[in-house]
Amino acid sequence: MVLYPENIKRNMLHLYAQQFNTVEINSSYYRIPPAAVSILQRKVPDILSSPVKANREMTHTRENNQAVFQNLRHPLQPLLDSGKLGCILAQFPYSFHYNRKNRDYLYYLKEKNE
Secondary structure (H helix, E strand, O other): OOOOOOOOOOOHHHHHHHHOOEOOEOHHHOOOOOHHHHHHHHHOOOOOEEEEEOOHHHHHHOOOOHHHHHHHHHHHHHHHHHOOEEEEEOOOOOOOOOOHHHHHHHHHHHHHOO
C-alpha cells in the first residue's frame, strides 16, 4: 500500500488520517511539544486517539524531573479535553528491570500523569 503519493510536500497528515484513526506523537520523547500539538485535533478530526510518548526525562533521567510532568501536560491539554489523548507511552531504557525501585517509579509516573 502506498500511503503518500510521490513528490507530496503538504497535507501528509490529512492523507494519513484517511487510512488510520490513530497517530502516535513521538516527538515528545525528545522535547516537550509546543502548544501547536493541539492543531492535530483541529486539522484531522477523524483521528480518534493519539498516544503521546513520554519525554525521555520521565523515563531515562528520573531525577529532579517534577517540571517535565507539568511542562508536558500543558500542550497536551487540548487533546485531553477533546478525548483524543489515547495514552502516554513510556519507553524505558533496556536497563529498566523489574524490581521494587522501578515498580515504585511506575506508580509515581502513573500518579503524575493523572
